[in-house]
Amino acid sequence: MLEDAQVERYSRQIILPQVGGKGQEKLLRSQVYVDGDGLLAAAALFYLVAAGVGTIGVARAKAALIFSVLAQRPLGSDEQPVAHTLRRLNPDCTIVTHLDEDEQPPHHYDLILATTDALHDGWYAQHKPFVWGAASGEGARLFVSRGDRADRPCLRCLFSARVNLPSKRRAKAGDSLDSPALSPPYALFLGTQLVTEALKIILQPESDSPPKLLAYTFPSFHCTEQTVEKNPHCSVCSTQRVNVSTA
Numbered sequence: 477m478l479e480d481a482q483v484e485r486y487s488r489q490i491i492l493p494q495v496g497g498k499g500q501e502k503l504l505r506s507q508v509y510v511d512g513d514g515l516l517a518a519a520a521l522f523y524l525v526a527a528g529v530g531t532i533g534v535a536r537a538k539a540a541l542i543f544s545v546l547a548q549r550p551l552g553s554d555e556q557p558v559a560h561t562l563r564r565l566n567p568d569c570t571i572v573t574h575l576d577e578d579e580q581p582p583h584h585y586d587l588i589l590a591t592t593d594a595l596h597d598g599w600y601a602q603h604k605p606f607v608w609g610a611a612s613g614e615g616a617r618l619f620v621s622r623g624d625r626a627d628r629p630c631l632r633c634l635f636s637a638r639v640n641l642p643s644k645r646r647a648k649a650g651d652s653l654d655s656p657a658l659s660p661p662y663a664l665f666l667g668t669q670l671v672t673e674a675l676k677i678i679l680q681p682e683s684d685s686p687p688k689l690l691a692y693t694f695p696s697f698h699c700t701e702q703t704v705e706k707n708p709h710c711s712v713c714s715t716q717r718v719n720v721s722t723a
């Protein structure tokens with residue numbers, strides 16, 4: 477049950493029919509792991525806190541980078557002002573730092589929001605959603621890999637697909653375009669899009685939107701949707717058991 481202060485804090489979300497009071501309670505119980513260390517990850521972290529996601533995990537080394545970006549201060553400066561600012565922004569939210577950035581996050585996280593593909597394959601094997609985004613000065617890409625929906629294409633299927641991308645070069649394994657040179661307006665824009673996708677999964681995990689790559693072109697912000705097919709030879713998802721709903 478939301479407290480009065482929470483009803484006031486989230487009033488602009490609660491009035492949305494897709495959220496409501498029950499949805500906001502769900503967000504407060506949710507746990508999202510952020511994998512990234514640049515401006516895009518910082519923007520996503522900020523919006524997750526503002527939305528009232530209850531627990532946000534991040535590797536300790538990357539948290540330091542994210543906090544330095546948010547504070548616009550060099551790495552190694554005191555993290556406390558940023559942590560304090562985030563707590564003031566939303567005291568309902570807890571940011572948990574984990575020691576090892578190379579290991580899979582604990583299984584209790586609902587999903588990963590990432591600006592790199594490094595954790596994708598292991599997380600997919602745990603049947604969990606993975607929200608991926610990358611951006612440069614030319615454009616941005618966003619794709620949701622539903623490890624909890626084994627009939628869907630995964631991020632590796634996307635990398636092997638012949639899809640048109642706004643960037644001159646095609647996405648490939650190991651991509652991380654979350655560079656410090658990324659313009660803040662573009663990072664903030666894609667950060668909101670990534671968090672929106674994460675919130676949609678938390679609020680309506682059974683929703684059945686088609687698997688698509690969203691490709692944005694900067695500075696027009698023109699968006700195109702491209703269907704991504706499941707690769708029958710994919711090294712990650714083709715070996716997964718397909719869960720067939722009988723409902």
Ligand SMILES: [Zn+2]
Binds near residue numbers: 629632714
């Ligand atoms: Zn795949």
